[in-house]
Amino acid sequence: MLVAGYAFASEDPLRARIQSQDAERFAALFRAGKVSGAELQAGYLDGAGRGVQIFTPNRILNATHLAQQVAKRKADYAHAVATCLPMVNGLNAELRAIYLAYRGLFPEFPLPQVHLVFGAGNSGGTARADAQVLGLEVLCKEGTTAAQFRTTMRSFFAHETVHTWQSAGNGPVADRLLSSALREGVPELLAELVTGADPDPDTEAWARPREADIWRRFSEDRVLMQTGDDKEKRAAYLRWFSNAGQRFDGLPEGWPAELGYWVGRNIARAYFTQASEEREALLTLIAAKDPAAILQRSAYAPR
Incomplete structure (x- = not known):
């Protein structure tokens, strides 16, 4: 549904799902060993979804930088691909529970889509008015257990949603x-x-x-x-x-x-x-x- 004052549709808290298409595209490249700058550009950054589009300017930066970070933090990416990405669909119920709580508290605020991506190891999450974007290789580093991942994701779902309701704050700030x-x-x-x-x-x-x-x-x-x-x-x-x-x-x-x-x-x-x-x-x-x-x-x- 559209919420007054917003130009995009709010997620239905009973049907909200984690959008993991970008993460799955990266994972397919990673499993195949196709993680050079050229391969990541063609298979991941080109044709990117909303999540990667938001993550690229200040986090992923470009395919060369992403390839360097994948090589540097290979164990983190491997753990996130093998251990946490398969758990994501099971977290839709957690997201819906949090969104139901927020809908009860703030019915006037829209609920953003949640996008899961692989970034350059430098950000667990960010938000725009219409979307929150979560970086899986940061939220699920090597050694993260299934219980820890679930707890972390619940916290990030809740935290980043609030950022979508805050003003952009691009001007000078006195304090x-x-x-x-x-x-x-x-x-x-x-x-x-x-x-x-x-x-x-x-x-x-x-x-x-x-x-x-x-x-x-x-x-x-x-x-x-x-x-x-x-x-x-x-x-x-x-x-x-x-x-x-x-x-x-x-x-x-x-x-x-x-x-x-x-x-x-x-x-x-x-x-x-x-x-x-x-x-x-x-x-x-x-x-x-x-x-x-x-x-x-x-x-x-x-x-």
Whole structure:
């Protein structure tokens, strides 16, 4: 059905299916050993579906880059092809359960198609207004068990759906660190609500005892993002986002990647908890038009 204000059809939560055609096309090439740049271009990128079209500009980049990453991370791709891709049809019920929950919460929002692809090892997922796209080789790395994969996919279905409802945010942002924290933390909170599970229990276990120190560091970097030079701003941002696999001097041992998601979820949860109208609070968090006001009203300030 079409939802008012949107130019594309919403998925029916009772019939939603994971669109895995692109992933199956890649898997056929991989099994046949046809993973050179030319072969991936002809058999995968040419004639790509919506998922690969979305993933290509900033993630896959081009066939040469994809071929290099396949060669570098061959074990991850092999595990995803052999172990997790055959499980995908069995996850349609999980997707439908999450979509039924969202339809009950937000009947005015459309539900996007879910596309499964193989990317260049650098992204588990992204979203546009009409689609969420999941990178299988990242979500199902070598060693991932069937139970872990199912849990991860449920979390990503829930998280990326919320991104499709958020504004694009292409213009300049006055408070980039706080805005980014809410942009990622709100989907984490919604994922927690509709799945009934912590989307990142490892980060939660590490960070909760250190919450006050983490908030102090975040607050300092929030100021630095607005007052520092370009180098300082970049370093401040990377301490919280876009930092998978990186290690920064001066941070506590074990500092998790993308810790800004956790900070944003704490702020969003505090705002949601104090609200008298919970659904309206969630709509305010999704829109996040005034991040500073959300923070102030949340009264989040761990000591």
